[in-house]
Amino acid sequence: MSYPHLLAPLNLGHVTLRNRVMMGSMHTGLEERGDWPRVAAFYAARARGGAGLIVTGGMAPNEEGGVFPGAAGLYTAQDIANHRGVTDGVHAEGGLIAMQILHAGRYAYGPKCVGPSALKSPISPFPPIALDGPGIEKQISDMVTAAVRAREAGYDGVEIMGSEGYFLNQFLAEQTNPRDDDWGGSYENRMRLPVELVSRIRTAVGADFILIYRISLIDLVPGGSTWLQVVQLGRAIEAAGASMLNTGIGWHEARVPTIATSVPRAAFTWLTARLRPEVSIPVITSNRINTPDLAETILAAGQADMVSMARPFLADPDFVAKAASGRTARIAPCIACNQACLDHTFSGKLTSCLVNPRACHELDLPVTPAALALRIAVVGSGPAGLSAALEADRRGHLVTLFESADQIGGQLNLAAKIPGKEEFLGLLDWFKTEVAGSGITLRLKERANEATLADFDEVILATGVTPRDPGLPSTPEAQVLAYADVLNGAPVGRRVAVIGAGGIGFDVAEFLVHQGISPTLDFATWAAEWGVGDPALTPGGLAEPAPHPAARQVWLLQRRAEKPGRGLGKTTGWIHRAALAAKGVQMWGGVSYLGATEQGLRIARDGQEQMLEVDTVVICAGQLPERGLADRLIALGRAVHIIGGADVAAELDAKRAIDQGTRLAARL
Ligand code: NAP
């Protein structure tokens, strides 16, 4: 596919963007560490890769507005000089960069947080300090100052974060803004703060500076904005001097997923398309857009003037350059898992990417040619083995990849079968393309052994895991299945007990309650499941959830006496739990398994024995390292490298596997 719309320039009057791709704002954590060369390298790589306009992670305008204590902002001459290094780096690569100004309001994680009222948010422990008139003036003034300093630091513009339930959004909604002064009451008063802010920033920075306002198109919270209010605000923001409107979706406290992998691609672009004819400045669409083909289709259909993608630029900084040069299949895909980006951010760790461990590690994990080309054998083509093989090949080693199955991918092939995890198919395709385009010798359907590995200089064992057998007593009539058999199509009854509620138990439960189309592939089904309506019909766009009935009755069990699902991803665990609850899945902790018979699964729970009358029991009881070959080689005195699940099976996921494989091969 060619991308005439995606690659078309966008004229903003005083400046022309080189294409219609915006790298959306993401928090990396690099600024807070004060590691400015790394910040500069991170953004410069994305500019080199062709992004039309980059927006930085949110910068705090003042102490009270920072997302957390110590959040980065532009306060001192030194701060400005640090940011100057970033903007110079981007400009040297022919790119443009805007700084996001993020005032978190009552979402700020600290006792000094402020808001239109003292109403605490459901996702924050701190009640905000209700601002008085001078307090509001101070917030405006601090945000204007941040914009002026951004200009001094060489930024080409600013983005004002007005969505996602942050400070400005909190003034818009009646339920968070019960004020009766000039900043509350009527909608005109409630929108006064964002409009006033845009107007004052425009006056302060002059006409030749990009000013993006991120507007919430669907709040997904009770009492959120109506569509008429969204349009009214959009027009007022345009009149106040904004250059573009970017799309924001859902408050952070919304109980609807908005960017997770199970959200359909481009799920909210219909709202950007609806706003576009209402204003005359360019509108930017966002959320779950991760391929150039999809972005091109959106632009060609006139649904938006520009497409914002954030996480895809972690997965591949060269997204645009590869699309422009006919190498689309080589774009490392963001699978929207959040595992190394948002989950890291919310655990205070540096952002990176499951698919691309180099993201935010551009300087400490460079690709360096090997001093001496070695013959390297990699055994096992799951994510660990594939990553090791590709990195070793990139560095100039002579790599042979052994895989006993007839296709590469290992456990990724199982993950791709789960409804809501279809993005894994894209990752598998990418790995296949990369291997095919590399110098790797791929030996499928071949089980490596001591003899075949004898002549290699280095042996990397990525032989993966074997499912743990929990030793469940069962009669011959009982139907007890391994999870892999279920995912590979073994017949399963109408009532099912799943033993083990880890990542795979949850996935298997999801697989079992769905049949037919995955909601992720059908927006109407997905919207009905989660209660996503139309802001033109209900404020905030909330509707009554109407999930499709579950295909089966499922019990998801674990021995630990705690709520199942606590170990799932920080930003996505709630989605898995809510999705299964909506399908009537019983999630029980504190269970002991006594045995499976034709009648079902006998368990003890809270000291009480009971028979779960199920037709099928599925074992998802965790994994053990597959070390047979490793043990034999070590016994022969061979030095081997063991990675992925074969190294440590507990807590294994693709993030650790890919990171470990890449880092090992980077130093061989
Ligand atoms: P897991 O997350 O370690 O969970 C294993 C489950 O089996 C636990 O619920 C455990 O709970 C139970 N279990 C352990 N030993 C048992 C025994 N002897 N008898 C009965 N039950 C036993 O492992 P997994 O589900 O196989 O997942 C493997 C890895 O893949 C995970 O670590 C995960 O990171 C990754 N994964 C992640 C996702 C995701 O959504 N991010 C999805 C799929 C897979 P009790 O000990 O309390 O019974």
Ligand code: SF4
């Ligand atoms: Fe995308 Fe996952 Fe990488 Fe985040 S960690 S950028 S969601 S692939």
